[in-house]
Amino acid sequence: MSIVDEFESNVRYYSRAFPDLFTQAQGSIMYSKRGKEYIDFFAGAGALNYGHNNAYIKEALIRYIQSNGITHALDMSTEAKETFIATFHKLQLLPHSLDYVFQFCGPSGTNAVEAAIKLARKATGRTGIFSFMGGFHGVTLGSLSVTSNAFHRNAAFLPSSHVTFIPYCDGIYGGFDSITYMENILNDTHSGIDKPAAIILETIQAEGGIYVSSKAWLQDLERFCRRHGILLICDDIQVGCGRVGEFFSFKEAGIVPDIVALSKSISGYGLPMSLLLYSRTLDHWLPGEHNGTFRGNQLAFVAAVAALEYRESANLKQQVQVKEMYLKKYLTERLSILAPDIAIRGRGAIWGIDLSALNDHNVAKKIASDCFENGLLIERVGRHDNVLKIMPPLNIEMELLEEGCRRLEQVMIQNLLSTSVRTF
Numbered sequence: 001m002s003i004v005d006e007f008e009s010n011v012r013y014y015s016r017a018f019p020d021l022f023t024q025a026q027g028s029i030m031y032s033k034r035g036k037e038y039i040d041f042f043a044g045a046g047a048l049n050y051g052h053n054n055a056y057i058k059e060a061l062i063r064y065i066q067s068n069g070i071t072h073a074l075d076m077s078t079e080a081k082e083t084f085i086a087t088f089h090k091l092q093l094l095p096h097s098l099d100y101v102f103q104f105c106g107p108s109g110t111n112a113v114e115a116a117i118k119l120a121r122k123a124t125g126r127t128g129i130f131s132f133m134g135g136f137h138g139v140t141l142g143s144l145s146v147t148s149n150a151f152h153r154n155a156a157f158l159p160s161s162h163v164t165f166i167p168y169c170d171g172i173y174g175g176f177d178s179i180t181y182m183e184n185i186l187n188d189t190h191s192g193i194d195k196p197a198a199i200i201l202e203t204i205q206a207e208g209g210i211y212v213s214s215k216a217w218l219q220d221l222e223r224f225c226r227r228h229g230i231l232l233i234c235d236d237i238q239v240g241c242g243r244v245g246e247f248f249s250f251k252e253a254g255i256v257p258d259i260v261a262l263s264k265s266i267s268g269y270g271l272p273m274s275l276l277l278y279s280r281t282l283d284h285w286l287p288g289e290h291n292g293t294f295r296g297n298q299l300a301f302v303a304a305v306a307a308l309e310y311r312e313s314a315n316l317k318q319q320v321q322v323k324e325m326y327l328k329k330y331l332t333e334r335l336s337i338l339a340p341d342i343a344i345r346g347r348g349a350i351w352g353i354d355l356s357a358l359n360d361h362n363v364a365k366k367i368a369s370d371c372f373e374n375g376l377l378i379e380r381v382g383r384h385d386n387v388l389k390i391m392p393p394l395n396i397e398m399e400l401l402e403e404g405c406r407r408l409e410q411v412m413i414q415n416l417l418s419t420s421v422r423t424f
């Protein structure tokens with residue numbers, strides 16, 4: 001038994017999904033102590049869009065540390081923070097005419113969601129939040145209240161009050177028109193549901209099973225929010241930071257959320273950082289009213305500036321387009337045909353292989369575990385964890401992407417042939 005298994009709480013998860021002792025990592029490969037190499041289709045759950053130990057970001061960090069740069073300062077003004085705000089403003093806000101202020105929350109994604117919910121309530125004077133079925137927004141109590149997964153919700157032993165879950169646009173509820181449904185709720189004096197402060201949205205439900213919303217649906221949703229004076233919160237924690245090509249996942253639809261939550265790959269180096277962006281008119285906070293010791297991690301600011309520069313110089317937007325085409329073709333033409341009704345969904349560099357139709361919840365688990373044995377890290381998401389999530393670093397070399405897909409295909413063939421003998 002390893003020391004982790006002996007002493008770390010039962011709550012540990014990824015040490016079970018990926019049972020090896022990791023020591024080093026570079027780019028899109030992780031190395032274990034026993035010398036095994038793993039191609040990374042997991043990317044730190046979205047925190048490593050620029051790969052492990054990205055050389056450009058590492059250099060910036062080393063320079064900063066060697067110069068005795070400030071490493072902790074709560075939310076004092078620091079040069080590192082100023083540079084981050086200026087760079088982000090210049091590269092990601094100004095070109096898209098986004099006039100947002102920054103709120104640094106700390107240190108992980110759930111903190112940004114907590115702050116967004118509080119701010120929406122404070123700014124509107126309303127309590128309710130609409131969230132979508134399949135949505136994942138974190139597991140602290142406020143974020144958990146807008147997270148739909150029963151597994152996580154049941155652990156809280158608290159009813160999640162003031163939240164109404166609405167079907168997403170994914171067809172699970174048979175093409176249900178959720179925008180008309182919400183319209184009816186608000187217009188019906190007998191619906192029993194009050195106008196919410198905000199609607200919280202993932203443009204692609206990642207943990208929920210890689211469900212991708214359409215441009216038209218997002219535009220309808222924005223119009224609905226504007227009509228009723230409801231704030232639109234875009235949780236871009238997992239699929240923002242260039243995962244779909246554009247830095248913001250909502251950009252392609254041309255919508256402008258009132259509040260945007262970012263975390264995971266914002267620092268680009270796996271350093272904890274989370275932030276909210278919102279319109280100035282929403283800035284209803286009193287100084288210090290929402291706080292936290294670890295807001296605005298200084299090393300993360302330095303890394304984030306380097307990550308934004310790297311994104312431009314490595315032309316990551318275009319790299320994602322190339323990988324999107326490759327993944328879409330490979331998954332559709334070679335993997336979806338391995339058993340009836342395998343669904344492939346995705347956009348940019350996040351894709352899902354949905355094995356729900358096999359009616360055997362063990363298949364996806366076995367495939368992910370066999371992939372691990374074959375040196376490929378792959379996570380499972382969605383209802384009953386039936387969806388294999390492909391989410392490599394955005395800058396993964398094409399050869400590695402191809403090799404990872406080949407390993408996945410081999411494992412799927414082995415497993416699905418034996419399943420097909422049994423089931424079909």
Ligand SMILES: Cc1ncc(COP(=O)(O)O)c(C=O)c1O
Binds near residue numbers: 108263
């Ligand atoms: C969309 C989304 N929101 C919020 C979170 C919570 O972030 P964290 O785990 O850093 O608290 C996650 C984590 O996976 C996420 O995917």
